[in-house]
Amino acid sequence: xxxxxxxxxxxxxxxxxxxxxxxxxxxxxxxxxxxxxxxxxxxxxxxxxxxxxxxxxxxxxxxxxxxxxxxxxxxxxxxxxxxxxxxxxxxxxxxxxxxxxxxxxxxxxxxxxxxxxxxxxxxxxxxxxxxxxxxxxxxxxxxxxxxxxxxxxxxxxxxxxxxxxxxxxxx
Numbered sequence: 001x002x003x004x005x006x007x008x009x010x011x012x013x014x015x016x017x018x019x020x021x022x023x024x025x026x027x028x029x030x031x032x033x034x035x036x037x038x039x040x041x042x043x044x045x046x047x048x049x050x051x052x053x054x055x056x057x058x059x060x061x062x063x064x065x066x067x068x069x070x071x072x073x074x075x076x077x078x079x080x081x082x083x084x085x086x087x088x089x090x091x092x093x094x095x096x097x098x099x100x101x102x103x104x105x106x107x108x109x110x111x112x113x114x115x116x117x118x119x120x121x122x123x124x125x126x127x128x129x130x131x132x133x134x135x136x137x138x139x140x141x142x143x144x145x146x147x148x149x150x151x152x153x154x155x156x157x158x159x160x161x162x163x164x165x166x167x168x169x170x171x
Contacts, residue, residue, distance in 0.1 A: 022131050022134060022135075023131055027090070027128055028126055032130070034146075035133050035144075037134060038144035038146040039144070039146070040146045041147050043147075049119070056117040057117070058080050060122070060150075060164065061129055061132040062087065062123065062126075064077070066088060071087060071165075071169075078161035079151060079162060080154055081161075084167055087166035090130070090132040101169050102136075102139075115143050119145040120133050120147070121146070121147035121148075123151050123152050124150060124153060129150060
């Protein structure tokens with residue numbers, strides 16, 4: 001019992017944010033209404049952006065279990081059409097391997113152009129997109145968008161989702 005209390009106390013004292021401002025835990029909880037480094041979009045605004053700037057890249061950062069050097073499909077996942085799924089890149093702390101995964105796939109998606117429009121999303125009440133935007137901004141990208149309610153809002157609008165697999169980890 002003392003062990004359980006100690007564990008609960010330790011969790012209660014664990015910081016929610018890193019010194020750099022990344023959300024570290026409780027990723028599925030209410031998010032801010034905006035992001036300092038991105039324009040926040042609702043579904044209608046995202047559809048308009050995609051019509052006006054069809055080169056826009058959609059970046060899904062939903063998590064996928066990684067075990068023994070491979071993604072483990074523990075649940076089916078679907079995302080917005082024409083999305084790149086960069087799984088786990090919205091975590092609060094990234095190892096160099098995951099930082100490289102994000103950096104290199106963003107470079108490829110943007111053709112090396114840091115002004116390329118990038119829309120990050122996850123699900124509603126999810127900090128992963130928020131963290132990924134912060135990280136992309138740190139990498140120099142400046143034309144960033146946050147589809148705050150993500151997959152859930154798209155689905156609620158009756159719009160199609162496409163079965164997805166994460167892009168492979170770069171070696």
